Amino acid sequence: MKRYSLKQFFQDFYLALILIFLYIPILTMIVLSFNNTKSRTLWGGFTLKWYEQMLQDQAILNALNNTLLIAFVSALIATVIGTASAIGINSMKKLPRTVLMGINNIPILNSEIVTGISLMLCFIAFGISLGFKTVLIAHITFNIPYVILSVMPKLRQTSRYTYEAALDLGASPLQAFFKVVFPDILPGILSGFLMAFTMSLDDFIITHFTRGAGIDTLSTLIYSEVRRGIKPSMYALSAVIFVTVLVLLLITNFTPENNRTGSPQGNDAALVRKRNRSARIRKGVLGIASAAVIFIVGFSTYSRYSVSHSNELYVYNWGEYIDESVIEQFEEETGIHVVYDLFETNEEMYPVIEAGAVQYDAVCPSDYMIQKMAENGLLAEINFDNVPNIKNIDPQFLEMSREFDPENKYSVPYTWGTVGILYNTKLIKERNLPVPERWSDLWNPAYEKEILMQDSVRDAFMVALKSMGYSMNTENPDELELAKQKLIEQKPLVQAYVIDQVRDKMIGGEAAVGVIYSGEMLYIQEEVKNQNLDFSLEYVIPEEGTNLWIDSWVIPANARNKENAEKWIDFLCRPDIALKNFEYITYATPNRAAKELLEPELRNNQAIFPDTEKLEGCEVYRYLGDETDAVYNSLWKEVKSN
Amino acid sequence: MRQNMKRLLAGPYVLWMIGFTIIPLLLVVYYGLTDKNGTFTFANVLSISTPEHMKALLLSLVLSLISTVICLLLAYPLALILRKRGIGQGSFVVFIFILPMWMNFLLRTLAWQTLLEKNGVINGILNILHLPNLAIINTPWAIILGMVYNFLPFMILPIYNVMIKIDDNTINAARDLGAGTLQTLFYIWIPLSVPGIISGITMVFVPALTTFVISSLLGGSKILLIGNVIEQEFTRGSNWNLGSGLSLVLMIFILISMALIAKYDKEGEGTAF
Numbered sequence: 001m002k003r004y005s006l007k008q009f010f011q012d013f014y015l016a017l018i019l020i021f022l023y024i025p026i027l028t029m030i031v032l033s034f035n036n037t038k039s040r041t042l043w044g045g046f047t048l049k050w051y052e053q054m055l056q057d058q059a060i061l062n063a064l065n066n067t068l069l070i071a072f073v074s075a076l077i078a079t080v081i082g083t084a085s086a087i088g089i090n091s092m093k094k095l096p097r098t099v100l101m102g103i104n105n106i107p108i109l110n111s112e113i114v115t116g117i118s119l120m121l122c123f124i125a126f127g128i129s130l131g132f133k134t135v136l137i138a139h140i141t142f143n144i145p146y147v148i149l150s151v152m153p154k155l156r157q158t159s160r161y162t163y164e165a166a167l168d169l170g171a172s173p174l175q176a177f178f179k180v181v182f183p184d185i186l187p188g189i190l191s192g193f194l195m196a197f198t199m200s201l202d203d204f205i206i207t208h209f210t211r212g213a214g215i216d217t218l219s220t221l222i223y224s225e226v227r228r229g230i231k232p233s234m235y236a237l238s239a240v241i242f243v244t245v246l247v248l249l250l251i252t253n254f255t256p257e258n259n260r261t262g263s264p265q266g267n268d269a270a271l272v273r274k275r276n277r278s279a280r281i282r283k284g285v286l287g288i289a290s291a292a293v294i295f296i297v298g299f300s301t302y303s304r305y306s307v308s309h310s311n312e313l314y315v316y317n318w319g320e321y322i323d324e325s326v327i328e329q330f331e332e333e334t335g336i337h338v339v340y341d342l343f344e345t346n347e348e349m350y351p352v353i354e355a356g357a358v359q360y361d362a363v364c365p366s367d368y369m370i371q372k373m374a375e376n377g378l379l380a381e382i383n384f385d386n387v388p389n390i391k392n393i394d395p396q397f398l399e400m401s402r403e404f405d406p407e408n409k410y411s412v413p414y415t416w417g418t419v420g421i422l423y424n425t426k427l428i429k430e431r432n433l434p435v436p437e438r439w440s441d442l443w444n445p446a447y448e449k450e451i452l453m454q455d456s457v458r459d460a461f462m463v464a465l466k467s468m469g470y471s472m473n474t475e476n477p478d479e480l481e482l483a484k485q486k487l488i489e490q491k492p493l494v495q496a497y498v499i500d501q502v503r504d505k506m507i508g509g510e511a512a513v514g515v516i517y518s519g520e521m522l523y524i525q526e527e528v529k530n531q532n533l534d535f536s537l538e539y540v541i542p543e544e545g546t547n548l549w550i551d552s553w554v555i556p557a558n559a560r561n562k563e564n565a566e567k568w569i570d571f572l573c574r575p576d577i578a579l580k581n582f583e584y585i586t587y588a589t590p591n592r593a594a595k596e597l598l599e600p601e602l603r604n605n606q607a608i609f610p611d612t613e614k615l616e617g618c619e620v621y622r623y624l625g626d627e628t629d630a631v632y633n634s635l636w637k638e639v640k641s642n
Numbered sequence: 643m644r645q646n647m648k649r650l651l652a653g654p655y656v657l658w659m660i661g662f663t664i665i666p667l668l669l670v671v672y673y674g675l676t677d678k679n680g681t682f683t684f685a686n687v688l689s690i691s692t693p694e695h696m697k698a699l700l701l702s703l704v705l706s707l708i709s710t711v712i713c714l715l716l717a718y719p720l721a722l723i724l725r726k727r728g729i730g731q732g733s734f735v736v737f738i739f740i741l742p743m744w745m746n747f748l749l750r751t752l753a754w755q756t757l758l759e760k761n762g763v764i765n766g767i768l769n770i771l772h773l774p775n776l777a778i779i780n781t782p783w784a785i786i787l788g789m790v791y792n793f794l795p796f797m798i799l800p801i802y803n804v805m806i807k808i809d810d811n812t813i814n815a816a817r818d819l820g821a822g823t824l825q826t827l828f829y830i831w832i833p834l835s836v837p838g839i840i841s842g843i844t845m846v847f848v849p850a851l852t853t854f855v856i857s858s859l860l861g862g863s864k865i866l867l868i869g870n871v872i873e874q875e876f877t878r879g880s881n882w883n884l885g886s887g888l889s890l891v892l893m894i895f896i897l898i899s900m901a902l903i904a905k906y907d908k909e910g911e912g913t914a915f
Contacts, residue, residue, distance in 0.1 A: 015720065019738070022739070025754055028757055029750075088650065088652025106667070112849065112852070113852050113889070114893060117872075118667050119662065173647070198743055201743070219746055222746055241744060246741065249737050249741065350880055351882070498862070508761055633878075634694070637695075637866065638694050640694075
């Protein structure tokens, strides 16, 4: 017996290890949801404020709503179609059955990225605009196979004679099915439904490719937050979901004599049936509880979507690039309903506009992308009679805009800034590192694993090109080749290539220097103060000059509500609105009138509004044509794969 | 007659699969075999042989193979223990291992970032204990960890589901006939659980091979996997033809998996659910 218990100890130990491994990230998230600071690594005391924020955050609640609704509806439809087809397939001859089961395996085995992309191509090819319904269709598509796979084995186990006996005894086929076959395959149907629900809930990749304007699930919302730093209210939500599911699970499994999935081994058939029944009752309770939740969720969604809006405006903007109350104010003042959607990169936005997958009315791309869109005929000329507030924009920026919009007819500047180096004063001092002043300092071996570089082609090449004194708009293959080698040479020194995460990583003290957009500085300085950090983060514009960028509003050629878009742009140029947005986004505003309203301390903050002489040697990105773009992309791939 | 009626029940499904699985895949084939102007070309598919794509593919293959092996080594003993003890009897076990999936996949992976970071939770604890720091974030090891973590349930469940169908009497018979622990393992358990093992391997290997999220979150975007290449062609490079062409290459591995499943798991026993 002793040997046995030792063995059992090892087994328990092993089980515990695996469970710890599986649950430790979840535990981490739950702990973080009570953390008083935004930092993911510092404990700032216990708080419930993220839970309060979660309940007030409309974006999170909408995403939760969509996620649950899509998971429930897609699982339900998939269960109906899947069960019916399992019955159908089961009665087929061997060959068609094998073929169909083979096809059934495709969505399961196919990589999600291929499934997602293929569906996206299909929707776009047939002119189905991306939105709620396309996500739903996609989820049903990958859910059906799971239902079939879990119903099929149960169906095989049922004896066809009982069904035929019922028919012989005078039952109609429907009666016979629901009285005889259905109870036997019910566990399979339920577990198929559950599995479909779970897969749908957890899906990110397929949703990412098939979603359209104004529709976010939790996954896509989180993905867009990842780049800018996850809001702790998201952890709070996850904790709530997790605890809810855990409690439901404990209730339904409270009594351990749940039937095994395999054939019952007990001889007492009546007992088995009784157990099955009690299991079914518990599952029924679970079903009713979840149905009630879903009903409420569904109803609220329905009421939200069923309000028809004849007067609409589809806006496509960067993440966290507007004060949300501005949207509300616009809706109130004009009566126009705004459908608001986000993109992460210019390159991600471009094909969406090009394919017309969603017809946006107002988009906010960057300089070089505006040039590309204009050259490819994707932009409409703005009627400036409808945008009188353009007078508030500093003419300096309209002049700069001529670099990419030569006649100032497609774009209205929204924000601008520079790209520079952010450094951690304490780490620099501690390790006797030089204070960075030039781009070429980022090749100093002393910074090994202390550099955060931008994970975007043009920005990475800008750093390399500028450090060698070349133009960042170069098309010269020799210069580009040199820049590539320079970047490969730098790679061992780089800790990570990131986009917006550079902000949180620098605040977290992860790296000594990082390449960053100037607009992040106010937020960073604020957080350093709020979190009582023992270091400060300073911003320098490198001596060689840098990228001066401008993000501007444009109207796509296929916009359906062009006048509304002009109203929108005009609204954003109003000094009070521009001020509100500046305070939220903290990226420099080109709006002269709004800047006048700022406190002198802010107005003179050199990181945000640098003196004009510091901007000498700076350039604005130009669109270099598809072929040069392709050259940049493939050189960048060489850097990344090296 | 009745059988014919029954077969019709599969009708909606067949239509659905043609509309939303077959046609979309044909579109990928179309894009993959044409260039921007719509003329036929093999260039997109053949571009897999360029050094940077080849490197990404090989690295993906290596990392996903390692992850699959680790998953198998972790999952098999676990499934065996669960089976032998009859723990939880079916659904509870399934719940315990799919429960983490109700926490969002991205959040779980991000939580690992928090744990592994230079100033992260694990290093914080190691510092308190005066132990050397763990520096695996932004390395291939972190990606492997992320893969194992995310896909382990897909290895455990199919194996467990096959194991619970193995009759106790078979095991007892082997014991009675004098087989030792190892002999029972190698001559009874493993051969009988092959469908689950194969199914588990494909369910871990394929998603691991094609992931782009895990590598960008835990690899610091310093490590380019084939999934990242394809994703970037679609979302950043705007070259759908090249992206589709590379996807076609990936589908070869999926076809191999389907063939394996068809060979070893004819009855569809080794499903995860």
